[in-house]
Amino acid sequence: MVTHRIADGLAFGGDYNPEQWPAKVVDEDLELMALAGVTTLTLGVFSWGTYEPTEGRYDFDRLDALLDRLHAAGIGVDLATPTAAPPVWLLQKHPEILPVTRTGQRYAQGGRLGWCAASPVWREHALRIVEVLARRYGSHQAIRLWHLSNEVGGGNRRCYCDESAAAFRRWLADRYGTVDALNLSWGTAFWGHRYATFEHVLPPRDSETIGQGNPGLVLDFDRFSSDVLLEHVRAERDVVRRHSDVPVTTNFMVGAGPHVVDYARWAPELDVLSNDHYVHAADPHRAQDLAFSADRMRGLRPDQPWLLMETAAGAVSWQPRNRPLTPGELRRNAFGHVARGADGVLFFQWRASVAGAEQFHSGMVPHAGPRSRTFREVVALGADLAAAGEIAGTIVEPARVALLVDDESGWAWEAGPKPVGDLPLANVARRAHRALWSRGVRVDVVPTTLVDALDGYDLVAVAGLYLMGERTARALAGVVGRGGRVVVTHLSGIVDETNRVVTGGYPGVLRDLLGIHVDEMVPLWPDEDVVLDNGWRARDWAERVEADDATVVVRHRTGPLAGEPAVTRRDAGDGQAWYVSVDLDDASLAAALDGAAEGLGLAPPVPADPGVDVVRRTGPQGSYLVAINHGETTARLVAGGRELLTGTDVEDECTVPAGGVVVMRERA
Numbered sequence: 001m002v003t004h005r006i007a008d009g010l011a012f013g014g015d016y017n018p019e020q021w022p023a024k025v026v027d028e029d030l031e032l033m034a035l036a037g038v039t040t041l042t043l044g045v046f047s048w049g050t051y052e053p054t055e056g057r058y059d060f061d062r063l064d065a066l067l068d069r070l071h072a073a074g075i076g077v078d079l080a081t082p083t084a085a086p087p088v089w090l091l092q093k094h095p096e097i098l099p100v101t102r103t104g105q106r107y108a109q110g111g112r113l114g115w116c117a118a119s120p121v122w123r124e125h126a127l128r129i130v131e132v133l134a135r136r137y138g139s140h141q142a143i144r145l146w147h148l149s150n151e152v153g154g155g156n157r158r159c160y161c162d163e164s165a166a167a168f169r170r171w172l173a174d175r176y177g178t179v180d181a182l183n184l185s186w187g188t189a190f191w192g193h194r195y196a197t198f199e200h201v202l203p204p205r206d207s208e209t210i211g212q213g214n215p216g217l218v219l220d221f222d223r224f225s226s227d228v229l230l231e232h233v234r235a236e237r238d239v240v241r242r243h244s245d246v247p248v249t250t251n252f253m254v255g256a257g258p259h260v261v262d263y264a265r266w267a268p269e270l271d272v273l274s275n276d277h278y279v280h281a282a283d284p285h286r287a288q289d290l291a292f293s294a295d296r297m298r299g300l301r302p303d304q305p306w307l308l309m310e311t312a313a314g315a316v317s318w319q320p321r322n323r324p325l326t327p328g329e330l331r332r333n334a335f336g337h338v339a340r341g342a343d344g345v346l347f348f349q350w351r352a353s354v355a356g357a358e359q360f361h362s363g364m365v366p367h368a369g370p371r372s373r374t375f376r377e378v379v380a381l382g383a384d385l386a387a388a389g390e391i392a393g394t395i396v397e398p399a400r401v402a403l404l405v406d407d408e409s410g411w412a413w414e415a416g417p418k419p420v421g422d423l424p425l426a427n428v429a430r431r432a433h434r435a436l437w438s439r440g441v442r443v444d445v446v447p448t449t450l451v452d453a454l455d456g457y458d459l460v461a462v463a464g465l466y467l468m469g470e471r472t473a474r475a476l477a478g479v480v481g482r483g484g485r486v487v488v489t490h491l492s493g494i495v496d497e498t499n500r501v502v503t504g505g506y507p508g509v510l511r512d513l514l515g516i517h518v519d520e521m522v523p524l525w526p527d528e529d530v531v532l533d534n535g536w537r538a539r540d541w542a543e544r545v546e547a548d549d550a551t552v553v554v555r556h557r558t559g560p561l562a563g564e565p566a567v568t569r570r571d572a573g574d575g576q577a578w579y580v581s582v583d584l585d586d587a588s589l590a591a592a593l594d595g596a597a598e599g600l601g602l603a604p605p606v607p608a609d610p611g612v613d614v615v616r617r618t619g620p621q622g623s624y625l626v627a628i629n630h631g632e633t634t635a636r637l638v639a640g641g642r643e644l645l646t647g648t649d650v651e652d653e654c655t656v657p658a659g660g661v662v663v664m665r666e667r668a
């Protein structure tokens, strides 16, 4: 296990962009940071234009002075390579760096991440500034972490320019070896799309004739786009590593997915994993969205803590209505991440901008200044995180339930025409997580790249995993074979890794495991509500299922498949393989998962009233419970030890106030 500590306890702070402010504001910032207990600042995310105002003329005076000052103040720095923001002079001189859309239009300057990863001109300039920075600060004592670029893929996920096309062709030649293998995989015999040579392949640009894009081409272009961005990140990392022993990260944006790049394949390339997570103010389930993101984040590397690199202390500026967090939400959100393995909580950004691109985005210090609810909550949070600091370095106790996810599968679902055009399949996994979360059951979200590590799980859920390779299918069969349980929902295992449908009855690679045969997909009309014979309800999706070697658990009562099986179970020794062929509503999905989990005794780590989310983290220093009460009444938590936020000893039971948080060091 690798552990890198970027702060002495839990890290607390945020992005700091002081080039926006005169010196006296920076002086005040340092005082306020001391008051709030800031331990860590991310510097320089967008500072290239400040470091190098004109080509080849560098100015690091400000950064030199700031680093020394922060070091003297005991604040550690996460220093960014500034490649998220190529300077205007560079884009003026080399507009070919800017990405091209699928309709062939080149982006203009004025945004950020305005670069194509396949551009050699870009690569040269980017690595040059990284080299200058890493050489200058590689051994500066203030620096505790390197932050490569920013949310890579967030603005430049795909570029359709000629350089990208050439790189894509090289990538394809590497992947397929022969163009015939590519033709077979993409099914180009149809519509006369056969390629005689790799040289004829283009990115999936807008075609002037009818068509929605070949799904094989579109998926491979997404894979390529992730790989070419990763190649850039690796190149920056290698430059940094030549000059510095300090660990490197790059901030992910892990949500319900599918993501802009394939984080499961990126994760092994970094020393520390970090995530940006913003709640959607209008989402009534936002606490669970946060838990899902954090569980998903931890699943990328379960044996080491991660870092919350960005979240908002108040409102963001990019949602349709930007409401601030409700009172107390900042604390619950912060500890929501800590509970699930974060070793720090950092914000975007320290002080809210008064001008520029993010003028109305909150900061830890809002426009109103320190005399504000947000800043008061920020200061209180700093104290709480300091009080809970000893939890840093511990690992979240493994769950008994795993949920499989895969970005490639999500991309495959979005590539090309489908039996239903408006079904966001990723929501099924999020809803399955929510069903378990709302019952206090913890879930490890496991990417399919780690599917060989399913040994310890009693229940494995597969929700809408449209693309599935043999390796995953074998691992699932292994779970059932050793007496575990598997629950598979609709639209899983439909295509293989080459994005070709597996024939002979859906769901191809899982048919034998589930003991079923599906011959027809039957999407429901948008307003069609189907009732099953036990009262459960389904919408959007149904299938004609035959149970060859499985028990029918529930049948359709109404709708186009009345009387047909809807949910089945195959018993194999002590193992069970469940199939849910319809898109159940939330309550029915939760009931179905209850059914599949019956007798397993899944429960929170310690008894707690409903509505309290409890997670245990353990390490050499002890065992800790983080409990968050999402309800509106005081709740009971049956646990004894030392409550760290209040500094009180608890005999064997305590209360968690409505909307409150408890962090308990359990009695040894």
Ligand code: GAL
Residues within 6 Å of the ligand: 150, 151, 154, 276, 278, 310, 312, 316, 317, 348, 358, 361
């Ligand atoms: C993130 C980004 C930050 C800031 C933030 C605002 O996507 O990394 O720099 O723009 O959004 O919410």
